[in-house]
Every structure is written in C-alpha cells, then in structure tokens.
Amino acid sequence: MSTSPNENRSELPKQYDHLAAQRRWYQFWEQRGCFSSDPNPAKRPYTIAIPPPNVTGALHLGHALNNTLQDICIRRKRMQGFEALWIPGTDHAGIATQAVVERRLLQEEGLSRHQLGRQGLVDRIWQWKNEYEARILGQLKQMGCSCDWRRTRFTLDPICARAVRHTFFSLFKERLIYRGKRLVNWDTMLQTAVSDDEVFHETVDGHFWYINYPLIDPRPGEPAHVTVATTRPETMLGDTAVAVHPDPAGALERAERDLRAKIDDAPAKERPELEDLLEQLRRRRDEMLPLLVKLRDMARRGAMALLPLQNRPIPLIEDIWAKPELGTGCVKITPAHDPNDYEVGKRHGLPMPSILNPDGTLRDEAGPYRGKTIAEARAQVVADLEALGLLAKVEDRKIELAHSDRSKTPIEPLLTDQWFVKMDHLAQTAIDAVVDGRVKIIPSRYAKGYLDWLGEKRDWPISRQLWWGHQIPVWSAAAADRNALSDALALLAELDRRFPRLMKHQVEEPERTGEGAAPGGAVVHACLLEDQPELIAALESAGFVRSPDVLDTWFSSALWPHSTLGWPEQTPELRYYYPTSALVTSRDIITLWVARMVLAGLHNVGEVPFAEVYIHPKILDAYGEGMSKSKGNGVDPIDVIEKFGADALRFGLAYLTTETQDIRMPVEFECPHCEKLVEQTRENRILPRIKCPHCGKAFSTQWAKKPADVALPRGAVVSERFELARNFCNKLWNASRFVMMNLEDYRPAAMSSEELRVEDRWVLSRLFTVTEVVSSAFDEYRFADAARALYDFAWDEFCSFYVEMVKTRLQNEAERPVAQRVLTHALDVLLRLLHPVAPFVTEEVWQRLAAIAPVRGLDDPRPAAESIMIAPWPVARKEDRDAQIEALFARFQEVLRGVRDIRARQNVPPRTTVRFSIRTDAELAEALRPMAPYFVSMAGAELTEIGPQTTAPPLCAGIALPAMEVFVNLAGVIDVEAECARKRKELADLEKFIAAKRNKLQNQSFIERAPAEVVQKERDSLNELAAARDAAVRALEQLIAAAKT
C-alpha cells in the first residue's frame, strides 16, 4: 500500500480491485435482467448459440478465448441496439465423458462398467455431469459472459432429446438412416465403434512378415506356394482368399508410366530417389512378372491355397486390389478385419468370418488361438508359422497404427451392425449453403476443408455401443423366413393403425456375407417417435428388442442452433432468433460439427443455422502444442482471473487474436509461498508436486492425488502474457480516477466550439478515428486490431497527452468547465468502446462516473444509461474529424519529444526548468505559440522565442525538425562533450539516410517510372534531411566553438 500522505484525499484505491468489481457488477447485471433476451419485434435479433463445452471437465484457456470472443460480439451488438441473445449450454460428449468416468471408476473403485450395470453407470455420469456443468457455468460467469442463463440447455435434456428424436424419426422415415453391416473402427477397451474422426494415427515400430501359403495340387510348372506379406500376421486366421492382379503386366506398365510422369514433374532433388524406385520396378517386372502371371492363371482356373494353421482351403482370386508393384504382388484377403479387404470380399462374395470378440480377444473362428489377446495370438501365429517353415522372411518397418482418441488403445477394424446417415444429398445441401454464401466462413481459407470433407459424402456412422447418450429409438426383430417376415409386417401395420404417426419401419435385407442368412429372412426395424408405453409393450411382446446403442454425440450437437430454440415446436424464439447470427468456434470441429449443423439445420428447419462462422486461433503452449487437460498443460481461466482479473484475461486474449497466428502461451506455476513464477516444462507439468526453486518449499498441482500432496497449497498456473492487459486495466482505472477526482463541481455547461482548445479538438478528432477503427475491426472479427487500437489510444493519446494537458486547465476556474466537459465525454466514449472487451472495469467506472457526472454526452442532454451494458455503442462524429489539428498536434509532439530527449541526455535535474526557442515560419509559430504552457508542464521547458527570426543561443542543443529548428538553451547545464557526441552520431545517421535517398533519386528509372507523388515525396524527404544535416553541422560547429571559450 502507498504511504503517500495524501492517500486520504481520495476514496478511490490506486489499484483497481478486480475481484470486488467482478462480484459486484455481475450480480448487478443478473439482477437487472441485462442478460435476458426475448423476442422483440421492435428490434433486430442478434443470436449466438454457444459451442456447448463438453462436461468432461472444467474449461481451459481455449474455452476462455472462445467464449470471450462470443461475449465481445454479443455485448457490442447489444449496445448497438440489437435484441442480443447468447444461448448457453453444455454437451454430454458421449464417448469422452463415459471414458473419463469409467476410467475413474476403475482407478478409484476397481469397478468396471459391467459390474455397475447400465443404469448404475449412467447415474454416475449424471453426477459427474452435474458437478462439471455447474463448474463450467460458474467459470463462464466469472469470465463475465452475458449469456441468457434462463435458456441454459444440455444436449441430453428433454428439449434437446425431443429434437433428436424427431430428427432421427424423420431421417429414418426418409430412409436417410439405415442399418448395415460395416467394417468400423472398433475400440476394444471402450467396446464401441468410433468414427474416423475419433481416430488418430501414431507411428510405431513394427514388422513386415512374409508368409508362404501352400497351393493345393499345383500342376507341373506352377509354383508350390504363394507368398503374401502382412504387418498383422494374426489376421491370417480370418483369411478367406489370396488375391492376385488380373493383369499384372498391364498394371506394372501403368505403375511405371505413372512413376515416369512423376519424375518429369519432380524437383531435381527428389529425382534420384524416384529413379531408384523406377529401377526397382523394372527389376520387379523382370523377376516377378512371370510368377504373377502364373498365379493369375491359376486363379482363373480356380486353384486353391491352403490357409496354414487353420488348414482351410481358400481360393486364389483375381482382384485389382492386389498391386503387382507392392509387397509380393499378392495380397491376403481378411474381409472382416481390413477395410480394403472387406470391399474385395463383397466383390467376390467371400465369407467374412470375424475372428475377434468386442473385447479384443479371439473368437472360436480363430481355432486354437481362441481366447488369446491380439498380441498373444500374433506371437503364437508367428512362432507356429516359423515352426512349419512357412515364414519366408521378416522385415522391420514403421507402421502408422490407428488409435482411439478416447482410450488411446489401438483400433481394430471389426465387422458389426451399425446405423448410418446417408450423406449424399444432405452433404450437398451443406456444400451449396457455403458455395452460394448463405453461410460465410471467416477467415475464408477454412471453407476449403469444409467443402472437401463434405464432397466425399461418406455415410456417417451414428451408432455407438455406449450407455451415455441418446438411445437409438429403434426396436428390431429378426424374421427367420418369408412367413415370419409377413407376420411381423402385419403386426406393424396393425400397430400403425392403433397408434397413428408414431412409428415407421424398415426391412433390412441381409447382405451376402457368406454367413448364411436364411432365404427370405430379414430384420425388421421399427422406429418410434416417442416412448408410447403400450406401443412399446406390444412390440416387445412380439419379440422386438430396442437397440442398446446410443447416438454419436455429434448427432445431438448438430441440432444445437435449432434444438435450443425449441424445435420441432414452432416457438416464438425459433421464429425470431433463427437463423442465428454467428458461430464462433475453433477449426478442429469445422467438419465434425459446423458442417453437420448446416445440413441438420437445412433438413429440419429449412434454413441455415447461422449466417457467419468465425474460426478463431488455437491456444498453444510454449512448445507449440495445443492445450489439453490430459497433457497437463491446460490453464484454468480462474487462475488467470484471480491473479490478473477477468478483464485482463479477456483483453489479453482479444489482443492476441489475430487472423493467421495461433496464440502461443508459455505458462508458469505461481509458487503459493513466495509468489514467484516457476516455468512450466514438459517434465514438471505432469508432477503432482513441485518444489519451488526460489524458496525451496513444495506446492501441489492439478495432479495431486495423495493426501500428502493434496494437503500442500496449490500452485496456480498463469501466464505472464496477461500482464500487459492487467497493466492496461489499471492504467484505465487510474486515468478514470484522475478524471473523477477533478469533477467535484462538474456541471454539463453549455459549450460552444470556440471554447475548444487545440488539445480538445485533437482528442475529439482522434476519438472519431478510433471509434471508426474499432467498429470496423469488430465488424470483421479483427479482435486484435480493435484491442490494439483501444490500447494505443487510451494509453498513448488519452493518458499521455490529453489528460496531461488538461491538468493545468483544471486548476483554472475559468477554463475548468470546458476541460471537464470534454474530458468526461472522451472518457465516456472510451469506456463504451472498451466495454465489450473489458466489461467489469468499464462498468465500475461508469457507475462511479454516473454519481458525479450523470449527463456527459457532448450533444446528448440525457443522463447516461444505468448500466454501461445497455449504453449505446459510440457513433463516430464526423464533425469532430480535423486533419489540420492532428497535423499541428503532431508538430507539437515532435518538439516535446525533442526537448525531453535533450533533457534526458544532458541529465538535466528533473526540477530544473530549461529554456528553449523555435525557429519556424510565421504560420506555424502562430499555431504553436498557445502550446507554450504545455512545454512547461510536460517537459519542464519554457518557450522563450518562436518565429522566423529566432536565433540560436550560444550554448545550446539543437534539434532539427522538418521546417523547424529547436534550440534548447543549456547555459550552465551543458555537458558539451556529451552533446558533441550526440550531434556526431546524429550527423552520421543523417548522412547515411541522405546518401540512400540521393542514390534513389539519381536512379533515372525511378524518376521515370515511379508515380510522380512518390518521387516528390522522396525529394521533399531529401530536402528535409539536408536541412536537418545543415542544422546539425551548424550546431556542432557552435558547440565546438563554445567549448573552446
């Protein structure tokens, strides 16, 4: 705390107390209903639906950024007079949340989900959800988010559930949802299918095994075995064929041709490598082609191979999937465990035995290997093949292995029954919406990924074998034959009569998988629009069973913008707020979420869900890695808020939100004992406790689990990158404090423009510009530009100049009212411009200001709004713009800077007033003369003379400026040597610049080809430099002369 004797004079603290302000004003806003929005025909709506955070855990800085930007948009639009609605909510995040809770259950209680049972597990997850939802919403509130909390939604709540149900029903009815046997990515730990998007690839060390399959009854001249290569030898247990290319010679030729073409296009550096490949290809043709042709011929005549270990004959088949240029040229076909082989299997009608149980152990089909895990089976298969002498060779090889995002375990391709959404038409509607501009993606480069992804039109697998989520509303029954099928259909027809419009059905014909479905048999699926108990009872008594699966989380997320507004009900909200105005999100879910929202909105409501999608940067740590809880590099925004304040968090994030750069954010632990910062490294960020290198005491981290660690005080995780913003808030606070300390007798006195001084007109003119710049920056989502414009204006212009200059006038009774008037106006506008970014400090000042100066608009006699939240967004006043005043002011600033520079270099004691004079033309002299008092107050310098006739005093430091020479009289204080040194350096610099300019102007082609104004500008610039140089020479000579006397 300050020990200043004058402390008591002010009731305002010198440091802004952000925590108190946050509590006070958030409550104030909530109580006044400032966040609430309802349809209002008198206003235009502006709507944002929050990207619902997952209830898996608390929010980190990435969420803080996302929500800060949304709140900035919402708050500004609200001030602009829109009926602004920000819908909050959270996402149940099916697989992610279930995985987290299951993992914890196992770790802490040693229980598996099966031991707990479905309802038991779901209850546990609800508990988890309640805890984290509360925490997340609390975090948002602490950040100042102005959501309409009355409308908080959860993707699993009844309103969302009804929307999901209606969507599913209608897609089912249109046959855009279907069930099929597909090879899916199987997570053997969570025992569920996961979509391609939930899979990541990791390079692991593996092997490439070459296996000989004996051929049955080869004719003379034919090979005795066929060799195949694989990285996964255990899958051979499920092989049902070996494929060879139908035209090996042609395929090789084509491969060679393609490679040659590639060599022609390739940069020189890559050529040798490619040439090498070509050579290998040629050799391969020479060595292997005859064999491949023979094998192809054998395939044609229906030759069989004997699958080792299983001793099962399997056919040799012709298929283009076997690439002669790869591996051995022949490929084993495991339809149930490889996506490509699956396609081959379908083409050839091969059996598709699965060898894998959902838990990753081998099934009976694997014969003697049943019950083993994949790893065990692999080792045994290799050993057994080796013992049989069938292992031709083994190579080391790097393998890109698919892993599940959630469980981090390897993915197994598994053939299962799954539900799909047919994407061709739906995807096209979403493509069209972006192509024709109904949805605008900002920055536009992200549209490409969106369009490419949708362009693939791959069907969307939506069923998940999980317990946490929307259960699929389909009851199914297998009909063994034609009779059973017609019975089932008759029942459905009858039920349809009894319960109209509640049910739709589909008949699923079994695919030819070779697993022997009965002829005429089928599966009948009945989809229910709602859980009608009697209907369900009737179905179940007829043998229909509800699918235990739940829907992919993104299925409900896709409906978010309209489900939160009450769809399928035609609510007033849906009519008024839909389509929403903007979606603010990060780029990693453009496809998963944004694309699906567009197609779902179009399908369900018939209109796009939002007009604009703004994609913001990602927050990375010091190593350039994304933040995540599991990595240990996540930062809780609350830590930042407690240390720096919510406004600093928000301003800091906005300040860093540029168009192309991700936000790199090195973070530190703050030692709770000595408050010093400890750098967070890859090593220490996963430790449960850390010993502070400064004070030696230990503190705990988010990983603390043991009681001994938990008992330690926790070290907050913060980043020094918020200091700039914290300091800025404090600066604003203190400037406001100064203003308010000088308003005791404030009256909104009438004021004519003649009474305005240069600095008044200057600050009004600058205010015009900054209002325009900030407004257009926000309009275009250029948050950093807006924040920087505000920072620079507030600090460098309002505080450093306007406030400084107004000080003397505030001491003067006569000049005080106008100064107060302009000062409060400027502060008022600045506060409103800043409010969307820094809501708390601006409200705090707004309220205090209202008590002293309720009426402060320059042309608005009404009192200020009762909250800055609902104050109007500033409108740039064109009449305030004054280029001449700004130019004059710039001259004033130059002189001031020059004089200060001399003072500093000459080490003039702070309280000593120096005298100085200016030589310049009469016009500028006239304009600058009234500024004389400001040189006294701001540079401790007295202007003794100004005009064309001004001469340099004998002992002085000169400053050469364009069309101006400034002489600081240093009689008695000068350090001649220092001044000479300074002059010499200045001279040298000037000579350098002059030489460069001369050079440029002597270049004939520059004179001829550059625009005349550019040439003129260079000429003027050279003249100025030459004048400055001459002045410097004179000054130096004079100094040297003075030194001698």
Add this chain to the structure above:
RNA sequence: GGGCGAUUAGCUCAGUCGGUUAGAGCGCCACGCUUACAACGUGGAUGUCGGUGGUUCGAAUCCGCCAUCGCCCACCA
C-alpha cells in the same frame, strides 16, 4: 501423398494497396515515487525481416524453389 498456416529485436507478436529511417509489449540500460497511475513516467540500446532466385524504378510485403516448425485430410497388404 494432398492441403493450410507460420518463420520479423533476447521472448511474445504487429506490420494496410509494394514506396517508413521496419514497430509494440515484456526483458535490458540510464534517470525519476513530478499531486491519476512504480501494475508508473522520461529517454536509450537492440534487426542479414528463415535461405535463395525472380518480377519491379523500388520487396518484410508479390512469384518460384529450398530449409525448419505446426496443423488438417488421405493412404500405405
């Protein structure tokens, strides 16, 4: 393999339509608690704009190539 983005001061980043003596904050140096603010003020030092070739009268800026880093998509028996 395809695509996107980045590379500017010790650190983190701006840099508009190609024309400035290339900027800011932090850090560093000097001086200063001067009545809003030491979370501050005044002044200062600090750059081969990743490399290279080109377009141009003129390139941090536009184009080609190279290097490094990050991300996304696809695929590899």
